[in-house]
Structures are given as structure tokens and as C-alpha cells.
Amino acid sequence: MCGRYSASRRPEDLAGIFEAEKWEPEESFEADYNVAPTKEVYAVLDRPVKDADDPRPVRQLRRLKWGLVPSWAKSPEGAARMINARAETVHEKPSYRRAFAARRCILPADGYYEWVTGAQERDLEVEGRKKRPRKQPYFVLPADGSVFAMAGLYEFWRDRTLPDDHPRAWWVTCSVITTEAEATPLAVAPAEGPHSLAEIHPRMPLMLTPDRWDAWLDPARTDVEDLRSLLEPPPQGLMRAYPVATAVSNVRNNGPGLLKELAGPEAGTLF
Numbered sequence: 001m002c003g004r005y006s007a008s009r010r011p012e013d014l015a016g017i018f019e020a021e022k023w024e025p026e027e028s029f030e031a032d033y034n035v036a037p038t039k040e041v042y043a044v045l046d047r048p049v050k051d052a053d054d055p056r057p058v059r060q061l062r063r064l065k066w067g068l069v070p071s072w073a074k075s076p077e078g079a080a081r082m083i084n085a086r087a088e089t090v091h092e093k094p095s096y097r098r099a100f101a102a103r104r105c106i107l108p109a110d111g112y113y114e115w116v117t118g119a120q121e122r123d124l125e126v127e128g129r130k131k132r133p134r135k136q137p138y139f140v141l142p143a144d145g146s147v148f149a150m151a152g153l154y155e156f157w158r159d160r161t162l163p164d165d166h167p168r169a170w171w172v173t174c175s176v177i178t179t180e181a182e183a184t185p186l187a188v189a190p191a192e193g194p195h196s197l198a199e200i201h202p203r204m205p206l207m208l209t210p211d212r213w214d215a216w217l218d219p220a221r222t223d224v225e226d227l228r229s230l231l232e233p234p235p236q237g238l239m240r241a242y243p244v245a246t247a248v249s250n251v252r253n254n255g256p257g258l259l260k261e262l263a264g265p266e267a268g269t270l271f
Contacts, residue, residue: 002083007032043174044213045217064174069171069173087177106152109150109205113244115136116135117136141241177231179205182197187238192265193243
């Protein structure tokens with residue numbers, strides 16, 4: 001799954017990487033090293049510019065809220081539970097299928113966090129001696145340091161309790177698509193701990209390599225079977241993972257120090 005990630009690149013850099021034609025500097029926000037559900041995040045999408053004479057889709061860098069609210073939802077209360085959409089079923093689930101066909105985006109990140117329960121902690125849990133095992137966070141990122149481009153969906157939701165001219169009358173929300181985690185060896189693995197993504201967690205965000213960006217963002221592509229071909233996992237062996245401090249487990253903590261690589265797990269022996 002993807003429940004937390006880091007996004008520290010500047011918007012002007014993201015605009016350059018993804019060749020965005022439109023982004024609003026006044027909508028910029030500070031680097032976020034602990035992005036959590038319901039926060040605003042950067043997203044790349046192709047869409048006509050509102051009120052423009054030219055109807056062609058324009059590559060844009062936009063701010064969206066993480067946690068998708070379907071257009072038909074009566075309220076946004078379930079958004080925090082809809083942060084991930086499974087690649088295997090995204091085309092058929094009522095909450096995601098319309099967005100999958102017409103509103104796809106890329107959510108740029110440095111990488112994502114995932115938590116592993118230590119072996120000793122798991123043993124205690126099985127014995128019933130500890131109800132809440134301490135978990136060791138890992139940071140997962142492209143081994144070459146490139147942007148981690150997560151496949152995403154976005155949706156519009158109208159708050160009918162507000163007038164049309166209210167700045168919050170429309171919500172634009174998003175979800176990260178996840179896929180089965182790789183079981184092959186990591187490109188760079190920690191000396192002590194997991195040697196594959198599947199050993200960290202059975203799911204991972206679907207990373208799009210640059211050769212798929214244009215096809216994924218193209219709103220003219222609406223054939224479901226054609227789009228499903230874009231959900232293939234990326235080539236294996238592109239990722240690395242390393243342990244980070246348990247401070248990241250608290251959403252109130254932030255800053256580049258959260259990405260510091262530890263010499264070994266804080267939460268005890270993992271394997």
C-alpha cells in the first residue's frame with residue numbers, strides 16, 4: 001500500500017521534469033517529508049485549461065487533496081480511506097472506474113515509507129504478550145535518485161452546502177494506484193533487513209517509468225483494456241530501501257532528517 005510518502009522537490013523542478021505547461025507559483029507549498037492522507041499534494045495531469053479558448057489538453061502541475069472523493073458521494077467523509085486503488089480492480093470498482101477511464105494523474109514523490117514488524121515483536125504479539133508491536137519504517141525510492149512517479153487518479157466533488165462562487169465549493173481529490181510488490185532482490189538492499197519489496201509489504205505504489213508518462217496522462221485514451229496494459233509493474237531491480245527513524249511514524253514530525261539512513265533497524269531484529 002502507500003500510506004505515507006516524501007515529496008521535497010520544488011514545483012519549478014517538477015514542472016521541468018514532467019514538461020508541465022501550466023502551474024501557479026502562488027499555489028506552491030513547502031517541501032513535505034511526511035505526506036499523509038488528506039494533505040494537499042502535487043499532481044501532474046493533462047486537462048484543458050478552464051475558460052481558455054483552446055480546448056486541447058494542457059500538461060499541468062496542480063494541488064490536489066490526497067484521499068479520493070467520488071463525484072457521486074454525499075459527503076467527503078470517506079476520503080481518508082480511499083488513498084489507494086488496487087491496479088487489479090481499479091477498472092471495475094464504482095469509486096474508481098470513471099476516474100480510471102478519464103482522469104489519470106501522476107503523483108511525484110521522492111519515495112514512500114513502509115513499516116515492518118520486527119521478528120521479536122511478532123513473536124511477542126503471537127504469544128499475546130504485546131498488543132501493539134513496534135514497527136520499523138523503511139524508505140523506498142528509485143536507486144538512481146530519480147523522481148518516483150506514482151500512478152494516480154483524480155476526481156471532482158461538488159460541496160452542495162456551499163454557493164457556486166465559494167472557493168471551496170469544488171474539491172479535487174486523488175488516489176494512488178498500488179500493485180503487487182516485487183519479490184525480486186532490491187537494487188540496493190540494507191545490510192540487515194529485507195532484501196525485496198515483498199519482504200517489506202505485499203503491496204507497493206505503481207511506479208510509472210518516463211516512457212509511460214504521456215500515455216498514462218493522455219485523456220484521449222479511454223479504452224479500458226488499453227489502459228489496463230499501462231498498469232504493468234515497472235522493470236524489476238530499480239528500487240532501493242533502507243531503515244529510517246521511527247520518528248516518521250508520527251505525522252507531526254517533518255523535515256529532511258526523516259530520510260536519514262540508519263545503520264540498522266531501531267525496532268529490533270527483523271529477519
